Amino acid sequence: MIKLYSYWRSSAAYRVRIALNLKGLDHEIVPVSLAPGESEHRQVAYRKKNPQMLVPFFEDGNVAIGQSMAMLEYLEETYPDVKLLPDEQPLRSQVRAFCNMIACDIHPILNLRILQYIKSEFDTDPAAHWYGHWIHEGFKALEQFASDGPFVFGDELTLADAFLVPQMYNARRFEIPMADYPKLVTAVDHCNELGEFLDAAPESQSDAIA
Numbered sequence: 721m722i723k724l725y726s727y728w729r730s731s732a733a734y735r736v737r738i739a740l741n742l743k744g745l746d747h748e749i750v751p752v753s754l755a756p757g758e759s760e761h762r763q764v765a766y767r768k769k770n771p772q773m774l775v776p777f778f779e780d781g782n783v784a785i786g787q788s789m790a791m792l793e794y795l796e797e798t799y800p801d802v803k804l805l806p807d808e809q810p811l812r813s814q815v816r817a818f819c820n821m822i823a824c825d826i827h828p829i830l831n832l833r834i835l836q837y838i839k840s841e842f843d844t845d846p847a848a849h850w851y852g853h854w855i856h857e858g859f860k861a862l863e864q865f866a867s868d869g870p871f872v873f874g875d876e877l878t879l880a881d882a883f884l885v886p887q888m889y890n891a892r893r894f895e896i897p898m899a900d901y902p903k904l905v906t907a908v909d910h911c912n913e914l915g916e917f918l919d920a921a922p923e924s925q926s927d928a929i930a
C-alpha cells in the first residue's frame with residue numbers, strides 16, 4: 721500500500737495527493753503536522769525517514785522517496801495507466817518546464833521555513849509583501865505558457881494542473897489578486913470541479929483544522 725506523509729496545507733503534498741487520485745491508486749495519507757508548536761516534521765521519528773524534514777514523503781512497499789517531483793515521476797513510470805505527462809515532445813518537456821517554474825522558482829522561496837527565517841532574522845513579517853511579490857513574478861510568466869483551457873495545456877489534464885492548483889490555493893489564501901491571470905484561473909477553477917482535485921484539497925484532509 722502506498723503511504724503519503726502529508727500535511728493538509730502543504731502544497732507539495734497536495735500535488736502528490738492530486739496525482740494519486742487521478743491515477744486511481746489506493747493509498748494511505750499519514751498526517752505530519754507542520755503547525756508551529758507541533759512541528760512533527762522536525763521530530764526524530766520523521767527525521768529518520770526524511771532527514772530533509774520536509775513533507776511530503778512517500779513509501780510504496782520497500783520504495784521510499786522524498787521530493788514531490790521525484791514521487792510524481794515514480795508514479796508516472798510505475799503506474800502508467802493514467803498518464804499525467806504527454807507522450808509527445810516538445811509538449812512533454814513543456815509540461816515539465818511549467819511544473820519546474822512552480823517547484824523550483826516559486827514554491828521554495830515562499831516556504832514556511834523561509835517566511836519564519838525572514839521574520840526572526842529581520843524582525844519583519846514578510847508574509848503579505850514578500851509572498852505577493854514572488855507570486856506575481858512567477859504567475860506573470862506562467863500565464864504566458866497557459867492555454868485558453870480547459871486545462872493548463874488545453875484538453876489534456878497534466879502534471880502542470882497538479883502543480884498549479886496548490887500554488888494558486890496558497891496565493892488565494894494570502895488574498896493575492898488573480899485578476900491578471902485569467903488563463904491560470906480558468907484551469908484551476910475547472911480542475912476544482914473534479915472529484916480527484918476536491919478530495920485532494922486541504923479542507924478535505926483528515927488533519928485539516930477548521
Ligand SMILES: N[C@@H](CCC(=O)N[C@@H](CS)C(=O)NCC(=O)O)C(=O)O
Pocket residue numbers: 729730731732733754761773774775776786787788789823831832833834
Ligand atoms: N521541494 C520539496 C519541497 C517540500 C516542502 O517545501 N515542503 C514544505 C511544505 S509545502 C515543508 O515541509 N515545510 C516545512 C518547513 O518549512 O519547515 C518537494 O517538492 O517535495
